[in-house]
Amino acid sequence: xxxxxxxxxxxxxxxxxxxxxxxxxxxxxxxxxxxxxxxxxxxxxxxxxxxxxxxxxxxxxxxx
Numbered sequence: 001x002x003x004x005x006x007x008x009x010x011x012x013x014x015x016x017x018x019x020x021x022x023x024x025x026x027x028x029x030x031x032x033x034x035x036x037x038x039x040x041x042x043x044x045x046x047x048x049x050x051x052x053x054x055x056x057x058x059x060x061x062x063x064x
Contacts, residue, residue, distance in 0.1 A: 004029055007040030010047060 008028050015022040023031065032040075 004037055004041065006044035006048065007037060007042075010044035011040050 005025075008025050011028060012022045022028075029037070
């Protein structure tokens with residue numbers, strides 16, 4: 001189940017962005033299709049990657 005945690009965190013963030021109440025993790029995994037779970041996980045990976053690139057860019061510019 002832990003492989004879906006980042007996707008769930010992304011899902012919760014998107015719910016909050018739109019003022020929606022997210023379902024709990026158990027129902028998230030139980031109710032979503034494999035395609036939906038994979039899509040949320042992929043978005044979470046992309047967001048994590050862009051946040052890491054941004055952090056590295058800011059760290060490098062602050063070092064000068």
